[in-house]
Amino acid sequence: MRWPRLTQNLQFSSKTVTHVCHFLTCRKMEDTNDNHKRQRRAPSTEAAEWCARWCLLPSTTTHRPASKVEWDNTKLKCFLPSEELDDEDFMRHLVNGTDVRRAAQFYPLIFDEPGPPASQNVWLRSLPFLRQLVQANENEKDGDVLAAYRSSSPEQRRLTGLGLRDLYFAATHNLLREEDKKLLEEVVNSVDEAAGCTQIQGMTVSFYPSANFKMLKFVEGLDTLLPQPGWTPYFAQVLDTPRLFAVFVDPAELSFHNFENIVPLDEWVEAELARRQPDNSPLLSLSLNGITQLRSDRDVWTAKLCGEDLATDLIHQISHLDLYVTPLNKTTRGGERFIFHSSLLSKAISDAVVASDLLSQFSACPSDFAFVNYVFRCNRFQPGDANFAAHRDTPYYDGARSQVSKYTLLIYLTSGSNKGGALQVDDARLTDMEEFTCVIFDQKYEHEGRPFVDTDKVFLRTELVFRDYGLAKNPEIASLFSEACYMTGQSVFNTTLDAYAHECFERANSLHWALQQKATQLAVYLCKQFQGFRFLTNGYNYWFSRRHHYSGTKLEEDDDDDDYLMDCALIAVLDYLNCKLDLDHRGKKKPFRALCQTKTLHLETPLSNSDDTFQLLLSQWQENDTSISPRDETSPLPHHPPPPKFIRLLDSDISSLFKQSPGPGTSTFTGRPNPWTDSDADSDSEDINDGCCPLHCWKTFDAWTSDDVREKYSFFCELTRKRLFGVPVLLLGRELVLNRGQVQIVGDKILFQHGAGETAQRFNFAACWGEMSPSVFVDVDREVPAPKLVVPPIVFHRYSHKYPHHGGNRSDSEGKSGHEKEMENGGGGGGQRGEGGIHFTLDFFRNDWMVQVDDTVTILVPVITNEVSESNLEETNDDDGDDGEYSGPFGRRVKEYLDEVGADWPEGSA
């Protein structure tokens, strides 16, 4: 079939339609066994109309009243309210694909044929169209098909995305034939990924999978977070309570804070309990029975989790939720899993643990038991899946509360066996599991899991958390753990790092139990370049060589050195957090690590000497080095001339953002038409031309010349100025600009500070404006993004090229981290040989700092405007009320922002 034109309504011959009907009839016969599962039943004698797979649309052409739409509810997910289910007309359009407004709540809709005549909506999401796209992508000859797709409107491309989205969900629910699965694999690389992308919580998300956006995540209340409310139908809903939606993200954007997708399920648990026992809201009650130590010399126990059907059904039900995703580290573990949070389940199991005699059998003091971790991992392995390779579990750790997990608790939800060991903990092997068997073991043990031979193996994992005030700190653990997390993120660019990251996790987890696990792999360091800044890192340590070495600028002044220190610290933070920046000229945000050119170094021994480290750094980055690339380590490195430093924020940078007169793009004021009705004839004559206020001279009122508007404008400018000076980093004209006022060096630490910056004076304006506010004439001119760096103080150490680094003449030698001391001790006094540089330690795990990097702060810049919409005119001048100071197009946006982030209101306002 040829490609129908995208821009015209499509006409199919009656032959096509007949063929479609025939096809459906065949499918209906194939599906006969499933008929009993259908939501509704149509009289079998009636001819079917065209519609999506697994749906049946009885014909409306007969004289009898139209029968109801039916579908196979074991295949289609439906979150529609009953009013919509009862609306036959609505349902017909939904299942024949002509109405996409409820695509979020009813899917997957697979269209095997191009659709009914004149329906582009269906054609663009149909399998024949997706096939053509794949063929066109593979076959140069079909360039016109591709060109047509590329020049189609974003809305049209979103329809294709919808087709792909549904194909994906059909595949994950095991509903597809082999050829459809193949199509899915291919079409993912053929579609335009930008058409489905939007930003939520600082993350770029798409509603369909594509070449880069291939990681599935679930977001609660996405419909309320979308900047384009009209996009809601595109994102598949996966749960009603809480309202959870599926998004696809680019793993390159992930950092340690958003790697794991923890689905909040307490609301769901509550709703399920209420649904099952509506009268007296029931407690989730469980007990742990038959506790048996597997061997007297091993801290491994088995038990059975028991409870009323209500409780055990509910746990089963959790494991049937459609939330499974393939883990990122799939080379070391098979199966699928999802992570959820439930305090209610944690409480029920904690009570069961306390009521049992399990704790008395532990070497850890029973009175120190705190709770069962409320974060659960639900795993599903099918027969034939890869093993869960030997590993130690990463303990729960909350330094602030001195809480740490000591035992793992596995709850098996299906029965099955594997003679090779369904679970092997150290040298204790369990081959057969009964439903609700629990295995509890000391987290010091290495263990391995194998799928059951002929059934799915489904289990929950959590940990028993204890209070322990005597925990010793071991910087090596912090370093290895940080390295493991960082290298997991980097493995998106270089898949060989996956195994290295795994080993780092294993070594860190062993060290918690004072078990030294030797490294079997070469130490990995990444040499990176960003805008001429070059550095070496393993995700915990960051080294920057001295600037003068490559810029030719000799650094003498301490001040200059501090400047360089701030720049380097900024880079280290941006890299560690993988902040997203909008630096290219296409206005597209990219994660920092994708903006760096990276070279992976494998070293026989870990770096332990500062001179060697800086020498190594300087020996890299030869011109024409082809082993470095921003994304995939294969493309050549363009030589980047180093800039002296990041731009510093100056008062003039900010002043220049505020226009003092109508600038380019603002037309000169020529007067405006009378907005009042013709019948209001008097208004013309009342246009007193003294320019006092728009009420008295609407047609000739030029906002730029009004003192009242200018006063309001100054108020907004001042507010904006304070906000701009209140952040450490800004993006101005695609340049990273560092604000020295918000970066502080204190001893051996560097601090990035976010000030409130939003104190403003009360604003009063002259009287005769009546109900109107001058703020209606102040609009948003532009938005200045500022990466939000809410991070703990960063420890640094300078290695001077002038002084031996173990000399006593440096004031900044106090408070060094263990690693620095190590480096110095091993340095052999070679400080004068080396060029020196700066070393940072980034450890955001060790303390209880909440790292918030989800969003970029957007600071709005005001401008006076003469273009006032009617709706703005209706705003009142309610300065005494809550929102008086924040009215008008600019004021409203600022207010929305302040409300959203929960920022304090500037003094003098509400």
Ligand SMILES: O=C(O)CCC(=O)C(=O)O
């Ligand atoms: O596959 C298994 O039974 C073991 C699972 C496990 O070790 C884990 O979830 O951490």
Ligand SMILES: [Fe+2]
């Ligand atoms: Fe484990």
